[in-house]
Amino acid sequence: MDIELEKDGSTMKIIIDGNIDTDGGHELSVQLQEVMEMDDVEHVIFNMTTCRTTISSGIGKLMNFYKYIDAKKGKMEIRGISDSLYTQFMEIHLDRIFPIIRE
Amino acid sequence: MKNVILVGFSENDFSLLEMYLAEKQFSVRDLRENLAESLSKMKDPMIVFFSVQSEEDSKLLRKIITDYPQHLYGCTVPENNRDLGYAVSLLPGVQLFFLPLVKKEVQKVASKLYDAVRSINRILSVYEGLVDQHHHFRWKTRDLQISETCRFFATILMQAGMYQDDTQMDQVVLALEEALINSVEHGNLELDSSLRPQSLFEEDRYEEERVKRLGEEQYGGRYIDITLNITRESAELAITNQGPGFDTSNIKIFDEDTSEEEILDISGKGGRLISRAFDETRYNRKGTKITLIRRAPVRGDIKQS
Numbered sequence: 532m533d534i535e536l537e538k539d540g541s542t543m544k545i546i547i548d549g550n551i552d553t554d555g556g557h558e559l560s561v562q563l564q565e566v567m568e569m570d571d572v573e574h575v576i577f578n579m580t581t582c583r584t585t586i587s588s589g590i591g592k593l594m595n596f597y598k599y600i601d602a603k604k605g606k607m608e609i610r611g612i613s614d615s616l617y618t619q620f621m622e623i624h625l626d627r628i629f630p631i632i633r634e
Numbered sequence: 635m636k637n638v639i640l641v642g643f644s645e646n647d648f649s650l651l652e653m654y655l656a657e658k659q660f661s662v663r664d665l666r667e668n669l670a671e672s673l674s675k676m677k678d679p680m681i682v683f684f685s686v687q688s689e690e691d692s693k694l695l696r697k698i699i700t701d702y703p704q705h706l707y708g709c710t711v712p713e714n715n716r717d718l719g720y721a722v723s724l725l726p727g728v729q730l731f732f733l734p735l736v737k738k739e740v741q742k743v744a745s746k747l748y749d750a751v752r753s754i755n756r757i758l759s760v761y762e763g764l765v766d767q768h769h770h771f772r773w774k775t776r777d778l779q780i781s782e783t784c785r786f787f788a789t790i791l792m793q794a795g796m797y798q799d800d801t802q803m804d805q806v807v808l809a810l811e812e813a814l815i816n817s818v819e820h821g822n823l824e825l826d827s828s829l830r831p832q833s834l835f836e837e838d839r840y841e842e843e844r845v846k847r848l849g850e851e852q853y854g855g856r857y858i859d860i861t862l863n864i865t866r867e868s869a870e871l872a873i874t875n876q877g878p879g880f881d882t883s884n885i886k887i888f889d890e891d892t893s894e895e896e897i898l899d900i901s902g903k904g905g906r907l908i909s910r911a912f913d914e915t916r917y918n919r920k921g922t923k924i925t926l927i928r929r930a931p932v933r934g935d936i937k938q939s
Contacts, residue, residue, distance in 0.1 A: 583804045586812060
């Protein structure tokens with residue numbers, strides 16, 4: 532799994548390429564912490580088009596990240612998601628927490 | 635003309651095989667390096683016939699078994715490599731030979747390959763041949779490679795025709811990973827989810843404790859048992875740990891009434907992911923054993939290639 536960060540002003544695009552397994556979850560943690568250290572980031576867009584599945588601890592890390600963004604009155608969304616991951620997220624109602632947009 | 639890739643044979647054996655296979659209209663190539671790249675580029679149906687001579691060969695064969703089982707039609711392994719021979723034997727339809735090959739066996743190898751090619755619908759042929767298979771595996775917790783083990787069992791279930799669609803492989807692997815991680819971490823290692831950091835800024839005490847307990851004999855030395863029972867009608871995979879157990883009535887259900895607070899909870903979503911790939915999930919009373927059941931698709935529904 533690879534993670535790419537693209538910053539444009541106060542918007543950060545996080546592209547997750549590959550499935551989030553136990554090793555990928557650790558890498559995700561590291562990258563999200565890096566984003567959290569950037570005070571000027573207010574809007575985060577995840578692109579998970581090539582991520583087909585994530586283990587539950589990976590979802591936990593996304594939840595913690597959302598709580599951080601929400602606490603500083605920022606925005607978080609997923610824009611671009613694989614069909615299988617979309618189904619996975621819908622089943623646990625993540626769309627009630629932040630926008631999940633298929634592109 | 636079918637392409638056959640022979641990996642790991644001696645020059646002499648390769649020449650003999652090439653001669654016999656050419657008579658059967660096979661195009662034979664010898665490839666060792668960049669096998670994955672070659673497999674991804676070839677469009678025609680292929681047979682990868684593998685000869686295990688060294689530890690490197692052994693590792694490459696394990697990778698083929700987990701990542702490209704559909705291309706493996708035959709395999710030769712050293713007689714003393716019991717676990718590798720067993721792993722191959724779990725792949726229905728794969729011809730297994732033991733080294734060293736004798737001359738007559740080279741002819742037999744070529745003949746078996748030819749027979750295998752004639753059976754073009756592998757899923758149906760596996761389903762036809764399957765009667766009853768019961769397998770028991772056991773590892774010490776600290777020796778268990780979770781991702782590779784789950785991929786191994788998911789491959790067996792796919793090969794046994796339990797899933798019609800190859801794209802379901804990811805879901806099956808994920809479900810098995812969730813079940814196995816729970817059994818290892820909450821079972822044998824007795825890790826509580828409350829140790830997980832509630833924010834990404836917090837120190838990950840859960841991960842630190844996980845690594846520490848893996849090294850301790852009282853936790854890491856506990857066993858994980860996996861049994862797999864396959865019949866024509868269904869597959870049952872059970873994972874048992876030696877931990878203290880848990881209250882299975884606390885397993886979360888995500889439905890329309892799930893609160894935002896529950897969704898935001900960083901733990902507890904594994905159960906839902908498991909149910910996506912298996913028809914039924916059962917726990918024993920103590921909570922130390924999870925059984926995942928998948929019912930075989932109706933024969934008429936099986937894809938014909």
